[in-house]
Amino acid sequence: MSTKAHTPKQEAASSTKMLRAMLGIGILSAFLIVSAFELTRPRVERLQAEALEKAVFNVLPGTESIRAFGLNAQGELVDKATGENTEYTCYAGYDQNENLVGYAVEAAGQGYADIIRILYGYDPKEQVVIGFQVLESKETPGLGDKIEKDQRFLDNFKALDVGLTPGGELKNKVITVKQGEKQNPWEIDGITGATISSRAIGNIIGASTSAVVPMLHGQSPPKVETEPKKNQ
């Protein structure tokens, strides 16, 4: 301890003094937190919107422009701009000739640590999942987060079969199998060391595709009417 150091006062401080100190620091803290929140909010929102847009372009290879849609309870696609409250959100991606590339669908479910939010691309022509990206997860770094980085795992989602029966039901529900045991095109090859996280991805995609794909399949591709967002 420094001999020059200032030694704290030994006599008991009055309650007023304590109250004043705590209150003062509390107000200062509140002010700092609120101003940090307000200062960063516009940028955080912009970055999140950009990240989502980038993710849509990523899961729908060959996309040049996108439009956001909602799927309502009747299974109809409604333009997000109408403001109608919808159950599912999806993004239609178009190539440069304004042909439909596919739909990017948002889904979420319980992972190992917390809710995992993902985005996957669905190609209605081939009836396959053509892309996948994790939007938000708190999985264990180095282990569970392999679901975002492991190239072998991500290769599962280049042509994951979500074909429909003539009755409009999903033929086979997507499921995660043990690493190296993938045999069918609708199975996801899991990751050793990230068993729970990779299984969670299978469950999320399985649940979402069996609900959304039959609805999306019957849709005629929505026409591009409004000015869509361009890929930069």
Add this chain to the structure above:
Amino acid sequence: MSKDTTASGPAATTTDEFIKGLWRENPVFVQVLGMCPVLAVSNTAENALAMGLATAFVLLMSNILVSLLRDFIPKQVRIASYILIIATFVTVTDYAIQAISVELYKSLGAFISLIVVNCLILSRAEAFASKNTVGKSILDALGMGIGFTFALFCLGAVREILGNGTLFDWALFPEGFQNWIVMILPAGGFFTLAAWLLIINVIQTRKIKS
């Protein structure tokens, strides 16, 4: 902190306040403080470095504020006040990282709030900033912060190289390298920390002998 071996006697210079945190009183290797983030977040070099810098920032800001308010805070409520100050800056850091990059926030998000319970920050507030001038407190925080970041990086680099075969996501070994998965698991944190402490202590003992 009773175990504050600060040798800043009458001869202590201002540079000494800065230097001591880097090596002689390194918060991780010598004081063995803040083990929770050291063991939990050092699984990759990038995580370790980002965590170290975030902690250093919180340490610096809280040291400044604690030092400024040292005559205003009564002794009885000082710990509560320090925690409040530290938690405030952790929240500010959390927002700042969100605004800097979504990617960085994604890889660190869960760990940022853990800085609140890092006892290194509380110990510097209690043992140093509450008794010294703002200038000295800044130097102390910078030294300790850089020392902490350096130590975390030492652990993170070793664990990533052995456990993942990479450094900052750059592959270091040829295809056939078998990763030591245990090194990125929690147990690997203890092994690596023990190894570093052993090395540091051997060096220190030799220095004293000679």
